[in-house]
Amino acid sequence: MHNFGLTERIARVDWSGIRKMHSMASQLDGVINLGIGQPDFDTPxxxxxxxxxxxxxxxxxxxxxxxxxxxxxxxxxxxxxxxxxxxxxxxxxxxxxxxxxxxxxxxxxxxxxxxxxxxxxxxxxxxxxxxxxxxxxxxxxxxxxxxxxxxxxxxxxxxxxxxxxxxxxxxxxxxxxxxxxxxxxxxxxxxxxxxxxxxxxxxxxxxxxxxxxxxxxxxxxxxxxxxxxxxxxxxxxxxxxxxxxxxxxxxxxxxxxxxxxxxxxxxxxxxxxxxxxxxxxGPQGCVDEMNAAYARRREIIYDGLNDIKGVSCIKPESTFYAFPNIKAVGKSSWDLAEYLLHDQRVITIPGPIFGDQGEGYLRLSFAVEDAELKEAIARIKTGIEKLTA
CATH class of the missing domain: 3.40.640.10 (Type I PLP-dependent aspartate aminotransferase-like (Major domain))
Structure with missing residues (x-):
């Protein structure tokens, strides 16, 4: 397609790596999304x-x-x-x-x-x-x-x-x-x-x-x-x-x-x-309710990730993201994220999207329902155990 002389400045803007992961996931069924950075709640x-x-x-x-x-x-x-x-x-x-x-x-x-x-x-x-x-x-x-x-x-x-x-x-x-x-x-x-x-x-x-x-x-x-x-x-x-x-x-x-x-x-x-x-x-009780859910889910993801051989994760102090260290698994962040997507139907975000120091990490959102979060962690554990067996 003719680009009609697109400016050089546009070439300096990269496509979002997060969007790349979601584009790959859109071709698959039964995917659990731990990639998107938004609350899973409805607006109050x-x-x-x-x-x-x-x-x-x-x-x-x-x-x-x-x-x-x-x-x-x-x-x-x-x-x-x-x-x-x-x-x-x-x-x-x-x-x-x-x-x-x-x-x-x-x-x-x-x-x-x-x-x-x-x-x-x-x-x-x-x-x-x-x-x-x-x-x-x-x-x-x-x-x-x-x-x-x-x-x-x-x-x-x-x-x-x-x-x-x-x-x-x-x-x-x-x-x-x-x-x-x-x-x-x-x-x-x-x-x-x-x-x-x-x-x-x-x-x-x-x-x-x-x-x-x-x-x-x-x-x-x-x-x-x-x-x-x-x-x-x-x-x-x-x-x-x-x-x-x-x-x-x-x-x-x-x-x-x-x-x-x-x-x-x-x-x-x-x-x-x-x-x-x-x-x-207006009233702020809705904020407290959502934060209570995030706090509960933080414990689920923290305990679950640290129970996976080759994975370690410090406890998040805020947000609804965990940033586990996956260096011991033996795959790059992108390779592991793509493997987990195709083999286990779980979206995770490769750490290098967030800078060179992010290599060896994945970002996982725990802004998902408790049962779905537990299932996603179980799938991640199964996938990584297959790799490291």
């Missing part, structure tokens, strides 16, 4: 009801590019109450198409050709957005022996005079690691010392286990003015398909994001914003 009823009411109330027209003011005000109250971030809803908050738009806009607004962007490895795939604007991703290793938490010495070693932006994601996809307050303070000190902009991606802020504290780096002294924070309703409220998130940052940054919104998508769907208001300002 009171949120759906708010969307239905919004349709009756006429929320079918263009919304403001920055988002409805009452939604931004609810976000500001939540940020103050839960995160400790004091943000002006008029100038420092924007409603976005999920957290992904905040990632894209941040890279579009700040990355010039040759700028270096620090990313965690293994970590969520920010590489394509960085390379789209001719930035250079610079990976900092997160080691299993350190609980997949950042070693500040490794961060310092990665810095150069070309470093423009530092990307952090805590709680972390794919490892489930949490950066505690002391570590966040060390990161903040480095950012201030080297005059770095920080992008903090926090979609899993509510999925915490064992009483751990979520720390938004923007709350630390000297960080609000140099931090762009991305939040989403997708994970907390099982609203992945509604496509609503929000950006928090300095007034000048939010103004530029609002300007670009007009040229990108005009604004976030009006009905979705009304649903978001009900989620943020």
């Amino acid at each position: 009823v009171h949120i759906i009801d708010a969307a239905k009411q919004a349709l009756d109330d006429g929320y079918t027209r263009y919304p403001p590019a920055q988002g409805f003011l009452d939604v931004r005000q609810a976000v500001a109250e939540k940020l103050s109450r839960q995160n400790g971030i004091i943000a002006d809803p008029e100038t420092e908050i924007m409603i976005t198409v999920g957290a992904m738009q905040v990632v894209f806009n941040t890279m579009l607004n700040f990355i010039e050709p040759g700028d270096e962007v620090i990313v965690m490895d293994p970590g969520y795939d920010y590489f394509s957005q960085i390379k789209l604007f001719r930035g250079v991703p610079v990976s900092v290793p997160l080691k299993e022996e350190n609980g997949f938490r950042l070693d500040p010495a490794d961060l310092r070693a990665a810095l150069t005079d070309k470093t423009k932006l530092l990307v952090i994601n805590s709680p972390s996809n794919p490892t489930g690691a949490v950066f505690d307050r002391a570590l966040m303070q060390e990161i903040a000190d480095i950012a201030i010392e080297h005059d770095l902009l920080v992008f903090s991606d926090e979609p899993y802020e509510d999925l915490m286990f064992d009483g751990r504290e979520h720390v938004s780096i923007a709350t630390l002294d000297g960080m609000k003015e140099r931090t762009i924070t991305a939040f989403t309703l997708s994970k907390t409220y099982a609203m992945t398909g509604w496509r609503v998130g929000y950006a928090v940052g300095p007034e000048t940054v939010i103004a530029e994001m609002e300007k670009l919104m007009e040229h990108l998508v005009s604004g976030v769907t009006a009905v979705s914003q009304r649903a978001a208001l009900a989620a943020i300002a």
Whole structure:
């Protein structure tokens, strides 16, 4: 097919490895999906009801590019109450198409050709957005022996005079690691010392286990003015398909994001914003119920994986992901993931999708029903025992 002169920048964007796995799985029957990063719950009823009411109330027209003011005000109250971030809803908050738009806009607004962007490895795939604007991703290793938490010495070693932006994601996809307050303070000190902009991606802020504290780096002294924070309703409220998130940052940054919104998508769907208001300002018992299920499933997957010869897994501190070490099985991550898919009909995600340090690991989502999760682990055990017999 004629490509009609597609730009060189498009070639720098890779197809999602997660989508590749799901494409292979679409040809098979009886597959259990431990690959997709979304809750298995339905959106809570009171949120759906708010969307239905919004349709009756006429929320079918263009919304403001920055988002409805009452939604931004609810976000500001939540940020103050839960995160400790004091943000002006008029100038420092924007409603976005999920957290992904905040990632894209941040890279579009700040990355010039040759700028270096620090990313965690293994970590969520920010590489394509960085390379789209001719930035250079610079990976900092997160080691299993350190609980997949950042070693500040490794961060310092990665810095150069070309470093423009530092990307952090805590709680972390794919490892489930949490950066505690002391570590966040060390990161903040480095950012201030080297005059770095920080992008903090926090979609899993509510999925915490064992009483751990979520720390938004923007709350630390000297960080609000140099931090762009991305939040989403997708994970907390099982609203992945509604496509609503929000950006928090300095007034000048939010103004530029609002300007670009007009040229990108005009604004976030009006009905979705009304649903978001009900989620943020409404009862939070639904969040507790979902998190209780994730906590129970975490124990199932942790115990089950560590019962498989050749597999070891540290207990996730947050999110609904486990990141087991499969090096002793003797296959690469991709080879083992494809084997488990075809031989056992279980979707897992190869670790290298999340960076070079992910080789030797798989990412497994435990956002599936208990019985299905147990069956998937039993299949994985059977498949690996066949390989290692």
